[in-house]
Amino acid sequence: MVTLLSDGVFLRNGEELIEAKSVQAHDAGWDAKEAAKQTMAYRILKTHQQADGMENLKLKFDALASHDITYVGIIQTAIASGLNEFPIPYILTNCHNSLAAVGGTINEDDHVFGLSAVKRFGGTYVPPHMAVIHQYMREMMAGGGKMILGSDSHTRYGALGTIAIGEGGPELVKQLLGRTYDIKRPGVIAIYLKGKPGHGIGPQDVALAIEKAVFANGFVKNKIMEFVGPGVSELSVDFRNGVDVMSTETTCLSTVWRTDDKVKNFLALHGRPDAFKEMNPGEVAYYDGAVVVDMSKLESMIAMPFHPSNVYTIKEVNEGGKELLRHIEEQAVNQLDNTSLTLGLADKYYDGKMHCDQGIIVGCSGGLYENLVAAANIVGGKSVGNGRFAFSVYPSSQPIYLELMKNGALVDLMEAGAIVRTAFCGPCFGAGDTPNNEGFSVRHATRNFPNREGSKPGNGQISSVGLMDARSVAATAINGGALTPATEVAYDESVPEYHFDGKPYEHKVYSGFGHADAKEELVYAPSIKPWPSIEALNDNIVLKVAAYIDDPVTTTDELIPSGETSSYRSDPYALSEFALNRKVPEYVGRAKAVRAMEKARQEGKLAELADPYEAVTTAMQLQVTPEEFWSHASIGSVIYANKPGDGSAREQAASCQRVLGGAANIAREYATKRYRSNVMNWGMLPFLIDETDKNAFGVGDYIWVPNVRKILESGEDTYTAYVIDAKGHTKEITLHLGELEAEERQIMTAGCLINHYAKA
Template identity: 45%
Template sequence: MIKLTSHGVFIDNKYNVINEGNQSECLKNTLAYKIMQAHNQCNDMENLRLKFDALVSPDNNYVSILQTVVACGVKKFPVPYVLSNCHNTLCAVGGTINEDDHVFGLDNAKKYGGIFLPTYKAVIHQFMRENMAGGGKMILGSDSHTRYGVLGTLSIGEGGGEVAKQLLSQTYDIKRPDIIGVKLIGVPKKGVGPLDVALTLIGATFQNGFVKNKILEFFGDGVHNLSVEFRMGIDVMTTESATLSSIWISDEKVAEYLKDHQRQDDYKELKLQDTAYYNGLIEIDLATVECMMAMPYHPSNVISINEFNQNPEQFLKEIEQKGRQKSSGFKIMDKIHNGKLHIDQALVSGCAGGMFENIVAMADILADTTISGDASCLGINPSSQPIFMELSRFGVINKLIEAGATIRPCICGPCFGVSDVPANNQISIRHVTRNYPNREGTKPNNAQMAASFLMDARSIAATIRNGGYIAPATEFEVEYSDYKYNYSKNYYAKQVYNNFGTPNSEVEIRKGNNIADWPTIYKMNKHLLLKVSGVYTEPVTTDDLSPSGDAVAFRSNPIKLAEFTMINKDKEYVSRAKTILKEETARKENGSDKIIQEICAKLSCNKEDITIGSVMVGDQIGDGSSREQATSSQKILGGYANIAKEFATKRYRSNLINWGLLPIISDNQEDIKQDDYLLIKDIDLVIQNAGQSIEIQNITSGKTILGNIGSMNDKEKQILIEGCLINYNKSMVK
């Protein structure tokens, strides 16, 4: 079904593996290399300095980005910047504050020349597919699922700091990533959908790090056997395999898609013209892909539905046991009836699930089905209003409503836990992007816990048709409709505010009471004394660090948002971090603390030479979203470093650097305990020599720990020395 080749391979223009070629020259024949070369602002293709054609941010983080660039003196947006309003929409927590964010975004679009997508019009990535992505382009987004490779756009999801740099006409600096070829052959079986293929890929590559921070390049005859939307459904999920980006060969189907969207000029034929070199190869026979599911609590926890159904009790028992580590009262074994798993809730939503073909297939599967009032419920969020309109025109919406489904607005809500939260101890099946703990909106530390399975929309519909008992879509004989989608060319033209290129400096920006400026971030002094605020052997995700759910409502207020840090994983984290922050405040005021006196005596220095901060220690930190708040909240609480065996993604490490936290890699976690004091001497020298081993003295135990902050370019080093990206840009102005 799927085969991985971990060494370099040569692929000819017929997609065959061949045994010879010039590696350095054939590398240049890959689609990704050519696009990066066209966007590189220097002659060095090993150390890239990229500028993007367009930028995009959702409303749960664009306020903080705008606050950053305004603080740095931006006058106008240099490239099209889309402010999408699809995340903080149905969040009513906090009164007016979410809509205040939207008003703030619109005013910034008017003042600086942005593009404003009003609420309920479209999900962020569907809008970009329909309006912005095209052949040979590069797009940067502050949402991790920024993926438009099917349309020929090499796109990357990063933290807000990297978007801010582009708005300030700076570059995205990165070592040239490896490129992994993905060869698709065959035709999927009837009932198999894009999420089934995506989960197959994720299950084979995430845990072993096979594609981590690399670019996936899709080719092969199997690509041509897939519709454009099917390809998009695979593409958007490549984020969950920890890839940096993705790109696909294009064909007449892509040309037709762009023509249908009145953007035929954005089509560019992308194909392998000569032998290309890839750093590895993934081969997938689409005909062998089964209906899959990702069990809690990660998209890589993959199994076929048929295999799961052979012994659901075994798998559910393991899920329940893991869940009880987060909420002791969690129980779901009672969901097994006569050897079958019965689910409580089903949702199809967002950039992965809410596309036209997915929803049409669901209506076909659910024909002659009626969901009773006490049965498993089904909710569907189309990913854009144009899709909604076409579903209505063909009567698909009517069929689904008659079946008992409820149709919701075009928002991302269910995808990250701000709507449709299941009840305690319930099971939800979802065609969305993630199923982390509390990603569905529950609060394990408050004894509110549910389990979320990822499944393709087709198998979700099949499960509902099967009375709520898990079933693969391939189990049913269905005649699938083949409607000709007609895009409404006037919809966005009339209903989206496009002000790119015509900024108005006279606009006064309205700023709601919850929109707060970034607090002052201080540089590190000569020596850094770190107190351990938490040690974690389980992976720490960005959802742990800055949770979804009601915390999202406060993402425009850094101080309030920081109060939610780690709240679902470690309730005491914030109080411990604040205690350490008070020690730093006391040092500034009097320096009378005993530990400060000891350090000053040991180093023959003054209290002014020392900064006290908190540090988190974990095996793996940072899997998940690109949200910069996962690091800015730590910074606001006095964080100055994270120590991990590995940081899950490049984007998370970038966030650490942009917010002035040392990204320390170390395998000596067993020598670090909570509340230990760790000393790193001569911080500026450590940063300037980034990539070399550093000594971390455990003052509490007396042991010396070795670590490494990894190689960095000069800009990254200076950002750390200045304390954060905002400080760096202010220093550049001076």
């Protein structure tokens, strides 16, 4: 079904995979370094490279995209850094806080601010309920050979020939200011598709099979996944888009697919024939590895709580019964801080199947035209029942909604008892359609992290999500919530031809790129607050450990929960109150106490810093006065986590730490480049530590890092630090920052991205 080739492969004529270590490759005399230039990814990167060579990339993008959880902070940061006009198309969508349901006027206030900003700076504004961010970008912006940067982790338009990358907001700020995205040239992994998906198999089944194979081993981490092979031709563009967007869950950097007449027709249908570019690898292309997917052997899949890589076949879950469900629940609950909670999974097994409480088809992965047509074909003429099971679908754009209305698919869905909603990302991040306590929801959505569906374990409320394809969600719906693979349901697989009607966009989307109006006033509101001032990095730093998280992986949703908290994203202070509140509820109070000490230091109230001063000077035998010590040292909090940053690109996972006085993170490794970049762009030090040293400190300990600024500026990467516990015991540890670009050093030295650009 899925096979990994890890030692490097050549692809000949786009069809034949040959392992680099094989006799055939040796006899042919192929050179891996030269053949690597024949990948589609290399060619796109080269056309966007602003510097010499191809090892250290400095990239400029063709367009930017943000939604209403991220764009206010990005624009505020850019304004503070000198923004005058959007230099490239910048699309603001309103698909996350569309409902304006929490926090009074603050959500709609942000929407009003967004519209005023695109009028002032020359951008595009997509109103609430019109389209989810990634569907709009597929329909109206992506194209062959382009690069697009988005402040959402699922920024993926590879199926249309675009390398699209999801990053934290500060990286978009750099593009708005005419700067570059700096990165070492990433490796490229071939995703070689062969065969044809069978009856009942949809894009989520393909995506989850890949996710299962590559996540835990980091096979594609921070690399570009290049989709090739004869199987690509067997898939519609809609199907490709559905697979592509889920690639984010592998922790890859981005994707790109070979293009063909199907892509050409898709772009022409959407009124953009010039956006098509035929793209294929060269005659002989080299890849750092390959994932071979035989789609003809795939079964209906389900990702069980709490990660998209925790994948089983639906058949396995049903045949495994209560015993397997107890095992799944035990693993899942171990990821929660409150292990007394139960998901009730085993209790949902009876009559030979697991039973579900809810089915959702939504967002940039689920709400696509063909997914909803398939769901309508399955439920048409049947009933989802009047029992506990609830079924909702969300078309991902108004044009898709309109076409489903015209061809009768919505009639079939609604007559069966489905609730049809507008374009909205809410269920994907915990805002809307939250299941009941101990409820289990099956969803064609992007993620099933803990609390992602909106539950609150800290309040004793817990529910969970299984990810599966829209076809199996619909099959489960007509069986009263009994978990059912679509492969076992007879239905018409024909899909009516799609007719794109762009009138909703023509009549309601504001398109102002190239027409900035400096006389247009930005419309602020009480909830839109500026970023606090941040000081530059001092010579030395005292860190106080405010949270120690020993989970294998810590998601950005755990660092700053999504859902209702996202309504406060335009007020850095209000949002920071939620930092780690579902993982380490004590963190905010601890961090604030350290922040208060740093504020006292800046104001010269040194008596309030007696404890850290005494602890460090005594342990290190420093003969300095408080005035001398604190003139060359700052104090800030630090979080330890083994592998933080999996999941969302939201910069708030880092900025909330900074607002609370965070000065550094310490980790064994960082789950994603985007989270590490967020940490650095907000002026915090993303320290790395060896396994042997990670147990040397705990919550409440001080960590003294002398000469931190000097070492950072020198380009060296060994920071000798000293842990000082409550009893005055001292232990030496070694920290590293890993590979850094010159500008990243400058940003951290300046204290944050805003300071760095203010100095420029």
